Amino acid sequence: MSASLLHDYIERISHLIRSETRIAGTDFDLQPIQLDVLYYLTRSNRYSNTPQGVTDYFGLTKGTVSQTIKALESKGLVQKTPDAKDGRKVHLSVTRSGKKLLERAMPAQVITSAWEKIQELDQDRLLADLKLLLVRMQKVNEMKSFGVCRTCRFNTQVSETKFFCELTQEALTPNDTTLLCREHTAPTPSASAVNG
Numbered sequence: 001m002s003a004s005l006l007h008d009y010i011e012r013i014s015h016l017i018r019s020e021t022r023i024a025g026t027d028f029d030l031q032p033i034q035l036d037v038l039y040y041l042t043r044s045n046r047y048s049n050t051p052q053g054v055t056d057y058f059g060l061t062k063g064t065v066s067q068t069i070k071a072l073e074s075k076g077l078v079q080k081t082p083d084a085k086d087g088r089k090v091h092l093s094v095t096r097s098g099k100k101l102l103e104r105a106m107p108a109q110v111i112t113s114a115w116e117k118i119q120e121l122d123q124d125r126l127l128a129d130l131k132l133l134l135v136r137m138q139k140v141n142e143m144k145s146f147g148v149c150r151t152c153r154f155n156t157q158v159s160e161t162k163f164f165c166e167l168t169q170e171a172l173t174p175n176d177t178t179l180l181c182r183e184h185t186a187p188t189p190s191a192s193a194v195n196g
Helices: 003-027 032-042 051-058 062-074 096-105 109-116 120-140 189-195
Strands: 078-082 090-094 155-157 163-165 170-172
Touching: 003 032, 003 096, 003 109, 032 051, 032 062, 032 078, 032 090, 032 096, 051 062, 051 090, 062 078, 090 096
Parallel strands: none
Antiparallel strands: 078 090, 155 163, 163 170
């Protein structure tokens, strides 16, 4: 398959998802990026649930992120909490109202409906291929991976319920390891062979 055809497929899928997100957002007086930020914040850990994390993840300007957060905060969908160690830093969390809204709006119904019609083996293959494409695109563009904590080379499992981040030198909860992290670094092939 040509790169041009791949681009066409991904672009068309993106437009279909964006269109449905726009429609869902209209019901709640939200722009697609505002829904996307809400969704991201429900999946991000304490290193990533900051305005800078949102900026890095979406590749937006600080001004756009600031306006987006203000809009979500004014609607009572997001709240800010000062960082316990650094008073200049704030963490963003989705409120109960924001979570209820997301349950009705995300992920886009068009993708959920189509996904359910694909056989499980094909789903697994498709996810693996898309992950490979994403990782390679991020490397080419020198972008952060924002991977799930448990797949990071710095994540160490201390016991069945205790984890530790070798990068930040902080303890992690089992829930922490299921969230997106802006500090995520994929394991090197040799490290995964040893740990796998």
